Amino acid sequence: MNNNPNTEGISRYARKKSEEAYQKVEQVIKDLIKGQEMINFNNISNKSGVSKRFLYNHPELRDRIEHLRNQQTGLKSTEQLKRRTTDSSKDVIIASLKNKNEQLKKENEELKSQLQKYLNNIYDKI
Secondary structure, eight states, X not given: OOSSOXXXXXXXXXXXXXXXXXXXXXXXXXXXXXXXXXXXXXXXXXXXXXXXXXXXXXXXXXXXXXXXXHHTTTSOOHHHHHHTOOHHHHHHXXXXXXXXXXXXXXXXXXHHHHHHHHHHHHHHHO
């Protein structure tokens, strides 16, 4: 057994991967600021592809995110915007979904009919 394993390559790769993740987070933060979007751990984690654990385990990132989040008290979250959906827009969505549902029902019936024809042909050949 090797008493002196060479882990330098693995360590270098881990550092590189961590630096890349850090840069992704920084870019996402810049994009969120430019787009005037909510800055929070969940949003940054989802958009950057890094784990929330990574964000919380890096104190400089954590402090920056918390600071920016606290500055944004005036911005509306997407949940708040969703609540403002008007009744008329909900009616349009419902009508659209009902229409799609009817189309799918028709398609389903057509497929069932085709399947029955194919099965009948198979049984007739037997």
